[in-house]
Amino acid sequence: MSPIDKSHQPGPENSHQLDARRLLCPLPVIRTQDAIAKLQAGELLTVTSTDPGAKMDIPSWCRINGHEVVEIVEQDHEIIITIRIMLEEE
Amino acid sequence: MKPQAVEKQRKAVALISGGLDSMLAVKVIQEQGIHVEGINFFTGFCVEGHTHAVRKKHKDKQKRNNALWVAEQLGIKLHIIDVVEEYKDILLNPVHGYGKNINPCLDCKTFMVKKAVEWIKENNFDFIITGEVVGQRPMSQRKETMPIVAKDSGSDDLLVRPLCAQQLPATLPEREGWLDRNKMYDFSGRTRKPQMALAEQYGFDDYAQPAGGCCMLTDENYAVKLRDMWDNRPSREYELDDIIMLKMGRHFRLAPHLKLIIGREEGENNFMQGYKRLFVSIFPTSHPGALCLVDGEFKSDAELQQALALVARYSQGKNAPEVTLNVRQMDGTEQEYSITPMAAADIKSEWIV
Numbered sequence: 001m002s003p004i005d006k007s008h009q010p011g012p013e014n015s016h017q018l019d020a021r022r023l024l025c026p027l028p029v030i031r032t033q034d035a036i037a038k039l040q041a042g043e044l045l046t047v048t049s050t051d052p053g054a055k056m057d058i059p060s061w062c063r064i065n066g067h068e069v070v071e072i073v074e075q076d077h078e079i080i081i082t083i084r085i086m087l088e089e090e
Numbered sequence: 091m092k093p094q095a096v097e098k099q100r101k102a103v104a105l106i107s108g109g110l111d112s113m114l115a116v117k118v119i120q121e122q123g124i125h126v127e128g129i130n131f132f133t134g135f136c137v138e139g140h141t142h143a144v145r146k147k148h149k150d151k152q153k154r155n156n157a158l159w160v161a162e163q164l165g166i167k168l169h170i171i172d173v174v175e176e177y178k179d180i181l182l183n184p185v186h187g188y189g190k191n192i193n194p195c196l197d198c199k200t201f202m203v204k205k206a207v208e209w210i211k212e213n214n215f216d217f218i219i220t221g222e223v224v225g226q227r228p229m230s231q232r233k234e235t236m237p238i239v240a241k242d243s244g245s246d247d248l249l250v251r252p253l254c255a256q257q258l259p260a261t262l263p264e265r266e267g268w269l270d271r272n273k274m275y276d277f278s279g280r281t282r283k284p285q286m287a288l289a290e291q292y293g294f295d296d297y298a299q300p301a302g303g304c305c306m307l308t309d310e311n312y313a314v315k316l317r318d319m320w321d322n323r324p325s326r327e328y329e330l331d332d333i334i335m336l337k338m339g340r341h342f343r344l345a346p347h348l349k350l351i352i353g354r355e356e357g358e359n360n361f362m363q364g365y366k367r368l369f370v371s372i373f374p375t376s377h378p379g380a381l382c383l384v385d386g387e388f389k390s391d392a393e394l395q396q397a398l399a400l401v402a403r404y405s406q407g408k409n410a411p412e413v414t415l416n417v418r419q420m421d422g423t424e425q426e427y428s429i430t431p432m433a434a435a436d437i438k439s440e441w442i443v
Contacts, residue, residue: 026132026158027172029170056155064167
């Protein structure tokens, strides 16, 4: 049996949460960047922010750094962004 | 046959502010085949975000981080670095003093380039680029001060200013042939025309050009609030929350030990809600109105009454005979008061910071 490739099957053990509420630009991005630096390819990070700017800035940061935005949800003045960490290109 | 030597891909890191000049500087260097990545330093005083994100006044502006946006336009990676703690010493003890307001521009630029020097060493990059232009800014971008930045930061001849390189001594990347000096520029002075022409040539038609740069410390109103805070505290030490609150609301200095911060609109009130655990707060309950955070303490009942009347003034009950307000302590306990709103004529001009 081949080992499970976690990069394609994120489960609860490789899903992480980041509370960036009450932080304003660019702190939600900085916290996201610092959290992702500690994660492995394939893991998921869900960032919760109350900064309206995060909706543009976090996806922008993900695009330039090659990570995938899986979902953006807005509810009760919160912006919840789920990111899949991708392998860093050299 | 002898194998041909493969030229090493040279790498530069650019200080990205989010404005046009750093955007152009990167493009000029990219055009010479250099791999460029950006770094952006968050000092706590960046104009981005805080105000634009919460105020309706700025609703026409895109709620975007300009440095990120620029990086995306250029197709480069951007590393945003939190330097809030380290920056305190730069602001509090600038070797070269302040500019027109509380802007320690020369020390600030030196600090940022020094951080970039550390960064290129850690990340195996070859040199640093900035969007500086000789004579563009009165403090940090003068022909006499540019060598100071290069020397004090330790960047020396690894610091390239592509927009005015032809006005400056050749740097190592030029001497080594990594960069062609003739493909850089000789811009100088405060005119923006050469930059705008180059932007047009590159097809950049959307870029930020904030007056005074991208730092609140060059803003006169902000500097007044910061000085007031320092003048009325035993020490000039500050926390990030302190400097963020200086961007929020109307500030009324009622006494050296007492300042009121009254929200100007819904966005600010919502944001200030998050600070109710750090400040005593006052808010009207009988009428819609602004949230007030109390920076300091009430040393007498008269001071409390004065504050309540002022907050009532900024509610929709300002013409009512009485307004009811809640005073909430930091532990969540609340007490209700009724008060006649202050007349506009009774708001003393010396209170307004």
